[in-house]
Amino acid sequence: MKTKAKAALISAAAIVGVAGGIWLTWCRGIDYEKRYKELFDKTFKGDYKITVTKSGLTYNPKAPFKIPFRYKIYDIEYKDKNGNVRHFDLNTMAGYESSEYVDESITDYIKNRYKKSDYYVMISIVNDINDIARKDANYNVIPEYFDVKYDPDVSSLSAKGDGYEIVVFPFEISSLYVDGYGQNDDKIAEYISPENCPVLSDIDLSSAAKSKTYMLSVTININDETKYDMIDELTEKADAFCKEYTAASDVGGNYKYIVRTIKGEKDETEIIDSNNVFVINGEKVDLDPNGTKAYNKYKDMIVEKCGYNTSDE
Numbered sequence: 001m002k003t004k005a006k007a008a009l010i011s012a013a014a015i016v017g018v019a020g021g022i023w024l025t026w027c028r029g030i031d032y033e034k035r036y037k038e039l040f041d042k043t044f045k046g047d048y049k050i051t052v053t054k055s056g057l058t059y060n061p062k063a064p065f066k067i068p069f070r071y072k073i074y075d076i077e078y079k080d081k082n083g084n085v086r087h088f089d090l091n092t093m094a095g096y097e098s099s100e101y102v103d104e105s106i107t108d109y110i111k112n113r114y115k116k117s118d119y120y121v122m123i124s125i126v127n128d129i130n131d132i133a134r135k136d137a138n139y140n141v142i143p144e145y146f147d148v149k150y151d152p153d154v155s156s157l158s159a160k161g162d163g164y165e166i167v168v169f170p171f172e173i174s175s176l177y178v179d180g181y182g183q184n185d186d187k188i189a190e191y192i193s194p195e196n197c198p199v200l201s202d203i204d205l206s207s208a209a210k211s212k213t214y215m216l217s218v219t220i221n222i223n224d225e226t227k228y229d230m231i232d233e234l235t236e237k238a239d240a241f242c243k244e245y246t247a248a249s250d251v252g253g254n255y256k257y258i259v260r261t262i263k264g265e266k267d268e269t270e271i272i273d274s275n276n277v278f279v280i281n282g283e284k285v286d287l288d289p290n291g292t293k294a295y296n297k298y299k300d301m302i303v304e305k306c307g308y309n310t311s312d313e
Contacts, residue, residue: 029070030095030117038194040076043125044088045201048078063098064106071096080132081204088128088200094120112181118188119180125192126172129203129214133170136205137216141244142168145237163227164234167219170205170245173299174213177308184308206248212281212306215299216245218257228261228272235259235275242279252282254302258289281305 033050040048054073059066076088095117098104104112138150138159148159148166158167174191178184190196198211208214218238222230238257246253260274276289278298285301287294300310 029072030092030113032072032074032090032092032117032121035114035117036121036192039121039192039197042194043197043200044076044078045199047201048076051075051077058093060093060096060098063096063109064104065109069096078201080200081202081207086128086132086200088124090121090124092117115182115185115188116180118192119178122178122188122191123175125198125200126175128200129172129198129208130170132200132203133205133208134168137168137170141205141241142166145241146234163224163230164220164222166221167217169217169219170208170214171217172208172211172214174211174303174306174308176299177303177310187306187308205245209246209249209253212251212254213303213308215254215256215302216242218242218255220257220259222259222261223263225261225263231259231261231273231275239277242277246279246282249282253279254281255279256295256298 040050051074052072053075056071057068058071059068071091071093073092074090076090078086078088080086095113097116098109134156138156142148142159146159146161146166148161150159157169158165174187178188180188198208205216209216218241220234220238222228222234235257238259242253242255242257246255256276256278258274258276261272262269263272264270274289278285278287278289278294280298280302285298287298304310
């Protein structure tokens with residue numbers, strides 16, 4: 001009896017010890033500085049400064065496991081390719097978010113916090129890349145091809161020329177096919193791994209093209225009827241601009257451009273004529289440019305070539 005009682009006490013102590021360890025791990029929160037150090041060293045080329053701007057204890061009232069955890073908000077200062085100082089913000093609460101449309105069990109909520117954190121870090125890197133590439137396109141590359149002016153107070157994407165408007169949208173589309181809840185988790189891990197991660201300190205528009213899942217979208221609307229005859233000239237310029245973008249890509253790059261003459265505004269816009277090109281890995285693909293289905297199909301085709309699951313399940 002004494003032996004059985006002693007064994008029971010040992011088992012109980014072990015259970016309490018394991019539970020205590022889990023409890024402490026949970027309450028400490030996710031240590032981004034430790035978990036992502038190798039990633040930070042690579043993407044910021046070892047030249048960065050991490051500052052904790054806020055920290056404390058909190059809990060997620062929407063989560064199935066309403067136990068406090070410690071969070072930190074980080075500001076990471078680094079320099080871009082041109083030596084400009086940028087600030088990269090990270091909030092460790094992201095790993096403990098529980099979206100309303102996801103019905104998580106307590107077990108899944110606890111287990112998935114690292115997946116959510118990885119997803120959040122990936123999205124943060126993607127957003128920084130898109131911002132850098134967009135500004136490089138707007139202020140450094142596009143002016144070489146188009147006589148347009150940007151007004152950032154009106155739009156960060158569109159610029160106006162004489163009789164036409166141009167919208168340039170460089171975008172890492174892989175972020176549309178991950179969610180931190182299981183969809184393409186292996187691709188999240190691959191994207192933020194030190195071996196494969198993009199280097200933010202080296203990013204500009206052309207280097208972004210090196211990613212097999214990065215794309216450039218150019219739309220030119222000629223809205224002045226007296227300028228409709230510019231469609232061929234602007235198409236040639238759009239083609240040259242996109243080819244410069246993809247010149248740095250080892251696989252040919254992904255881009256699409258639409259140059260069209262239109263009349264009317266907003267929902268009453270009528271397309272008069274249109275030149276459209278869709279390119280994946282340097283090869284033209286045949287897609288009907290009308291509507292959103294072609295654009296969605298185009299994005300699916302790009303990521304499917306890289307092994308992404310594009311189903312809604």
